[in-house]
Amino acid sequence: MKRGLAVYAVGAYAFLHVPLLILAVFSFNSSRFAVWQGFSLQWYRAVAADGNLIEASVNSLLIAIAATTAATIVGTLAAYGLWKRGSAWLSGSMYLSLVTPEIVTGASLLALFQWIFRFLHLRLGMHTVILAHVGFSLAYVVVVVLARLRSFDRTLEEAALDLGATEFGAFWSVTLPYLGPAIAAAAMLAFTVSIDDYVITSLVAGVDSQTLPMVIYALARRGVNPALNAVSTLIVVGLGVLIMLSERLRRA
Amino acid sequence: MKLRNAFLAPSAVLMTLTMMAPLAIIVVYSLLTRGAYGGVELPWTVENFTRLWDPVYGAIFLRSLGIAGVATVLCLVLGFPLAMFIAGSGPRKNLYLSLVILPFWTSFLIRTYAWMFILRDTGIVNSVLQSLGIIREPLPLLYNDGAVILGLVYGFLPFMVLPLYATLERLDPNLLEASADLGARPWETVVRVTLPLCAPGIRAGAILVFVPCLGTYLTSDLLGGSKTVLIGNLVQNQFTASRDWPFGAALSLALMAIAMLLLFAARRKGEELL
Numbered sequence: 001m002k003r004g005l006a007v008y009a010v011g012a013y014a015f016l017h018v019p020l021l022i023l024a025v026f027s028f029n030s031s032r033f034a035v036w037q038g039f040s041l042q043w044y045r046a047v048a049a050d051g052n053l054i055e056a057s058v059n060s061l062l063i064a065i066a067a068t069t070a071a072t073i074v075g076t077l078a079a080y081g082l083w084k085r086g087s088a089w090l091s092g093s094m095y096l097s098l099v100t101p102e103i104v105t106g107a108s109l110l111a112l113f114q115w116i117f118r119f120l121h122l123r124l125g126m127h128t129v130i131l132a133h134v135g136f137s138l139a140y141v142v143v144v145v146l147a148r149l150r151s152f153d154r155t156l157e158e159a160a161l162d163l164g165a166t167e168f169g170a171f172w173s174v175t176l177p178y179l180g181p182a183i184a185a186a187a188m189l190a191f192t193v194s195i196d197d198y199v200i201t202s203l204v205a206g207v208d209s210q211t212l213p214m215v216i217y218a219l220a221r222r223g224v225n226p227a228l229n230a231v232s233t234l235i236v237v238g239l240g241v242l243i244m245l246s247e248r249l250r251r252a
Numbered sequence: 253m254k255l256r257n258a259f260l261a262p263s264a265v266l267m268t269l270t271m272m273a274p275l276a277i278i279v280v281y282s283l284l285t286r287g288a289y290g291g292v293e294l295p296w297t298v299e300n301f302t303r304l305w306d307p308v309y310g311a312i313f314l315r316s317l318g319i320a321g322v323a324t325v326l327c328l329v330l331g332f333p334l335a336m337f338i339a340g341s342g343p344r345k346n347l348y349l350s351l352v353i354l355p356f357w358t359s360f361l362i363r364t365y366a367w368m369f370i371l372r373d374t375g376i377v378n379s380v381l382q383s384l385g386i387i388r389e390p391l392p393l394l395y396n397d398g399a400v401i402l403g404l405v406y407g408f409l410p411f412m413v414l415p416l417y418a419t420l421e422r423l424d425p426n427l428l429e430a431s432a433d434l435g436a437r438p439w440e441t442v443v444r445v446t447l448p449l450c451a452p453g454i455r456a457g458a459i460l461v462f463v464p465c466l467g468t469y470l471t472s473d474l475l476g477g478s479k480t481v482l483i484g485n486l487v488q489n490q491f492t493a494s495r496d497w498p499f500g501a502a503l504s505l506a507l508m509a510i511a512m513l514l515l516f517a518a519r520r521k522g523e524e525l526l
Contacts, residue, residue, distance in 0.1 A: 001438040001439075002340065005333055005336055005337040005340070006337060008333050008334070008337065009333075009334055009337040009338075009348070012330065012333075012334045012337075013351055015330075015406070015409075016351070016352065016354075016355050016406075016409065016410075017351075017354075017355065019363065019366040019367060019370060019406070020355065020358065020362070020363065020366055022366065022369065022370060022376060023362070023365070023366045023369055026369070026376075033374050033379070035379055035383075074262045074263045074266060075263065077259040077260070077262065077263065078259065078260055078262070078263035078264075080256075080259055081256045081257075081259035081260035081263075082260070084256045084259075085256060087260055087264070089264065090260060090263060090264055090267060093267040093268070093271045093272050094267060094271075096271055096272075096275070097267065097270075097271045099463055099511055099512070099515055100271075100508060100511075101463070101464065101466070101467020101468075101469075101484065101507055101508070101511065102464075102467065102469065103467055103469045103484045103487050103488055103504075104278075104467065104487065104504040104507060104508055105271075105274070107278070107487055107488070107490075107491040107500055107501075107504055108274035108275055108277060108278040108501075108504065109270065109274050110491060111274060111277045111278060111281055111491075111497060111501070112269075112273055112274040112277045115277055131269070131270060132270065134266060134270070135266060135267070135269070135270025135271060136270070138263060138266060138267065138270075142263070167255045168255055171255070192357055195359075196359045196360055196361060198361050198470060199469050199470055199488075203488075203491065203492075213359070213361050216361055216362070216365070217361060217470075217474075220361075220364075220365045220368060220474055221473075221474065223372075224368055224369050224372055224374075224375070228365060229369065232359070232362040232365060232366070235358070235359055235362060236358045236359070236362060239357055239358055239359070240354075240357075240358070243354075243357055
């Protein structure tokens with residue numbers, strides 16, 4: 001039984017990892033077809049020369065950094081507030097945001113933005129994308145931070161208060177440090193959901209706020225393109241490095 | 253107490269703006285008439301909801317439910333032995349667990365594209381089969397329901413494995429031993445002891461997989477091509493190409509209602525996240 005499970009697990013891990021490995025290997029292929037014809041960096045050169053891809057990558061990074069920062073701060077505060085005492089409105093809306101299909105979130109945000117734009121002279125752009133990203137990553141941050149707070153010993157904070165700390169002081173110097181690893185994990189999660197999002201972003205983005213997933217998507221719909229393999233490999237490696245770094249930080 | 257309110261205020265404003273207000277707009281729009289140039293107009297109507305009963309849309313709903321259901325069952329069948337393996341792997345548990353989570357951290361879009369690369373006519377599977385002389389014409393592996401299900405299973409398998417692993421890990425090993433001592437074969441123990449005790453994990457995993465699969469848009473669009481229209485694609489179409497926002501709003505609400513019903517049905521006391 002144990003042996004059977006181990007053999008099965010090898011197969012399951014292959015299923016999970018081999019597709020991305022294939023993608024990476026063929027990003028170095030000199031042919032555009034799925035037949036190996038020799039090592040080449042031409043697709044990486046094609047990516048580096050593609051202004052559209054570069055611009056979209058910069059947009060994606062800016063959006064992800066802005067949205068992650070905002071969602072992490074606001075979400076951490078919210079988790080702490082909810083831990084102190086529940087709020088049906090907030091928990092309810094966050095629960096909704098977690099279970100609402102992305103396409104519905106995107107479409108309804110688009111409807112709201114278009115309605116607001118009737119009264120304000122604004123257009124879809126980076127700001128609407130960032131706002132949408134903060135919105136959908138907020139609940140993730142709260143879930144992660146709240147999970148850590150549940151194992152926090154309330155008496156530590158009470159001790160700080162008894163010793164003369166202000167309410168905020170107790171939060172700042174006792175609770176917050178305890179939450180550090182969870183906040184880092186939450187930020188990491190917010191960053192990855194933001195940088196990866198296509199469905200919601202494509203609906204609320206304007207002409208000047210194309211993101212990397214949007215460009216990748218447009219290319220993928222037109223068919224397979226080895227430059228896409230190169231971009232994909234770069235993203236997977238980039239995210240991998242980021243995860244490793246954050247693990248290091250967490251352990252340090 | 254004031255501090256708590258100050259802490260909750262920013263997220264309350266944000267969630268109102270990005271979740272509740274859009275939802276309210278969708279509810280209002282679903283009851284309005286499609287405008288001549290794509291917007292919404294008076295009069296109020298329930299026509300958008302009665303249209304949902306049109307057999308054409310009924311078929312799309314059923315098809316979406318079917319595909320999401322098959323993907324969920326496959327995730328469970330494939331994920332359960334993997335979760336058992338991880339739970340029973342002793343000191344290396346964390347390594348094996350991160351190997352499951354790792355693809356989850358990499359882009360969903362890219363993982364879907366990987367399957368396009370593998371399954372297309374000139375993809376790696378067809379190339380290999382052709383060069384081995386097993387087939388002459390490429391097999392139509394891409395752009396069908398099977399490819400969509402494969403993409404969904406690939407994308408959401410970690411969502412099934414994690415909750416299963418969490419319950420398996422907390423399982424009292426004495427119960428399994430007792431079962432073996434009482435003469436059960438290993439597979440009998442799995443079916444009659446492990447599986448029933450894993451019910452909370454199975455429920456959580458099934459919800460985490462089924463709900464996003466039901467509303468999927470990306471996977472069906474890329475791997476299903478134009479042949480596989482699911483609810484997600486239908487909603488997207490109403491808000492973009494068709495410019496029928498009221499009907500798109502009604503479809504969105506129907507999709508959310510199904511998701512909510514399922515969540516409610518699967519809900520048990522003490523399993524809340526928030």
